[in-house]
Amino acid sequence: MYKIKLDHFEGPLDLLLFFIKRDELNIYDIPISSITKEFLDYVNLMKMLDLEVAGDFILMASTLMHIKVRMLLPREVDEKGEEIDPRAELVKALLEYKRYKEMSDDLAYMESNTRKISFRGNFSADEKIAVPEYEILLKNVTVFDLAKAFKRIIDEVKEEPIHQIKKINVTIDEQIEYILNLIETNVEVHFLSLVEKMKEKIRIIVTFIALLELVKAGRIKIKGSTDFNDFLLMKGDE
Amino acid sequence: MERIYHSVIEALIFSSDDVISPAEILRAVKGIDGEDTQITTGEIDEVIDLLNKNYEEQNLSFRILRIANGYLFATTKDYSKYVGYLSSEKSKRRLSQAALETLSIIAYRQPITKPEIEAIRGVNSDYILNTLLEKNLINISGRAESVGRPLLYTTTDEFLKYFGLNKLIDLPKPREIEEIMNDEDFIEQKRKIMMNSLEDSMENEISHDENADQT
Numbered sequence: 451m452y453k454i455k456l457d458h459f460e461g462p463l464d465l466l467l468f469f470i471k472r473d474e475l476n477i478y479d480i481p482i483s484s485i486t487k488e489f490l491d492y493v494n495l496m497k498m499l500d501l502e503v504a505g506d507f508i509l510m511a512s513t514l515m516h517i518k519v520r521m522l523l524p525r526e527v528d529e530k531g532e533e534i535d536p537r538a539e540l541v542k543a544l545l546e547y548k549r550y551k552e553m554s555d556d557l558a559y560m561e562s563n564t565r566k567i568s569f570r571g572n573f574s575a576d577e578k579i580a581v582p583e584y585e586i587l588l589k590n591v592t593v594f595d596l597a598k599a600f601k602r603i604i605d606e607v608k609e610e611p612i613h614q615i616k617k618i619n620v621t622i623d624e625q626i627e628y629i630l631n632l633i634e635t636n637v638e639v640h641f642l643s644l645v646e647k648m649k650e651k652i653r654i655i656v657t658f659i660a661l662l663e664l665v666k667a668g669r670i671k672i673k674g675s676t677d678f679n680d681f682l683l684m685k686g687d688e
Numbered sequence: 689m690e691r692i693y694h695s696v697i698e699a700l701i702f703s704s705d706d707v708i709s710p711a712e713i714l715r716a717v718k719g720i721d722g723e724d725t726q727i728t729t730g731e732i733d734e735v736i737d738l739l740n741k742n743y744e745e746q747n748l749s750f751r752i753l754r755i756a757n758g759y760l761f762a763t764t765k766d767y768s769k770y771v772g773y774l775s776s777e778k779s780k781r782r783l784s785q786a787a788l789e790t791l792s793i794i795a796y797r798q799p800i801t802k803p804e805i806e807a808i809r810g811v812n813s814d815y816i817l818n819t820l821l822e823k824n825l826i827n828i829s830g831r832a833e834s835v836g837r838p839l840l841y842t843t844t845d846e847f848l849k850y851f852g853l854n855k856l857i858d859l860p861k862p863r864e865i866e867e868i869m870n871d872e873d874f875i876e877q878k879r880k881i882m883m884n885s886l887e888d889s890m891e892n893e894i895s896h897d898e899n900a901d902q903t
Contacts, residue, residue, distance in 0.1 A: 458785075460785055460786050460789060460809070460811065461809055461810045461811035462810050462811070463809070463810040463811075464810075504811065504812070505812075506810055506811045506812060510810065543807075543808075543810065546808055547808055547809065547810065549862045550789055550792045550793045550796070550808060550809075550862060551789060551792075552862065553792040553795075553796065553859075553860060553862040554785065554788035554789045554791070554792045555788075556792075556859075556860040557783075557788045557791060557792055557795075557851060558782075558783075558788055560851040560852060560853070561782060561783060561788075561850065561851060562782075563765075563852060564850060564851055564852035565768070565772075565782075566765040566768035567753075567762045567763055567764065567765055567768065567852070568762060568763045568768075568771045568772075569753075569755070569760050569761070569762045569849070570702070570750075570760060570761035570762065571705050571706055571760070
């Protein structure tokens with residue numbers, strides 16, 4: 451199989467700029483017909499070589515053909531009565547792209563300059579493992595020192611804390627029963643007194659859900675209390 | 689400012705593992721010697737020049753650089769070969785043309801959205817933006833108010849460091865379109881067109897005059 455090296459273009463604008471530079475074309479007076487042909491030849495070449503032709507190239511090809519058609523039609527006129535060049539937008543896009551392409555050359559130059567210097571930093575890589583100096587380590591050490599050290603280590607070992615998890619058996623049905631019983635015996639029940647003696651958070655939550663269920667079913671009624679954080683429960687109408 | 693601070697500033701920059709800002713140096717000095725210590729960021733900046741002059745006179749292999757709004761020690765270019773030989777950091781690949789192009793657009797137009805970048809480049813830029821984000825050369829600074837609230841991209845301090853810049857304004861200015869238009873080859877081309885159209889209009893006028901004479 452033949453291997454053909456294609457110049458690498460960053461995109462359709464890059465390719466167009468290449469044509470313009472190579473053929474020394476005037477960017478303000480692009481011969482649309484010939485450049486469209488060249489562009490399409492290139493796209494076909496890409497297809498022939500089984501390269502994936504990016505949608506961007508197809509889009510540019512159709513833009514070029516559109517401009518070509520508009521060139522043949524009578525010129526449109528803008529508000530000032532001046533003729534609109536169908537190529538104007540393409541020219542603007544080319545110049546804009548050219549501008550940043552030039553700047554990327556500057557960046558590449560700066561990149562290669564910065565690569566020549568090394569910043570101080572990278573401290574973690576600087577860290578060296580200290581070579582232990584055995585002589586110093588072993589100076590004046592007695593059996594008692596060892597025993598002392600051993601005891602200190604043993605003392606310092608902390609016990610693993612154990613967390614016990616208790617399962618709390620509480621169901622919504624149970625709590626419904628509990629609330630209804632309370633309301634049967636007392637006419638009005640304060641919500642706070644309902645949950646006051648409960649120690650586990652989950653029990654309070656389940657009780658509250660039970661309460662909501664009862665209100666929804668219309669079996670109890672709720673009345674605001676003078677105490678801002680509290681409310682009264684009483685028997686429902688049904 | 690007392691002369692002792694020359695060495696203090698040098699020590700602070702030397703011991704910092706990344707770019708150290710003048711504000712941080714000020715904080716350290718005032719934290720130790722009191723808030724009313726006579727020292728300003730401007731003076732710190734002057735000291736950097738003095739220190740660098742010292743290094744140069746003594747032919748030392750490093751300088752203090754002004755990078756990403758702060759200071760950082762760096763080796764001089766003269767030793768790049770030797771330093772690079774051992775350092776894996778430098779074996780990193782250079783940025784691709786596409787990456788440089790995209791960066792230059794973001795650097796100059798930030799904050800900028802992906803659709804705006806793609807409009808200038810004329811190609812899909814998803815992949816390249818992700819690569820630049822991964823390399824921490826750009827980041828997302830928010831969302832634009834325009835339709836779809838697209839993400840806004842800006843360059844990072846890492847970008848400044850990568851290109852050895854102190855501030856964004858140190859970037860080379862992209863040539864204005866007018867300037868590109870004033871380029872020699874463009875001027876020549878423009879002159880030709882002008883001449884042609886001038887000739888055209890002159891011919892028109894002449895034929896106009898001839899017509900006028902006839903009537």
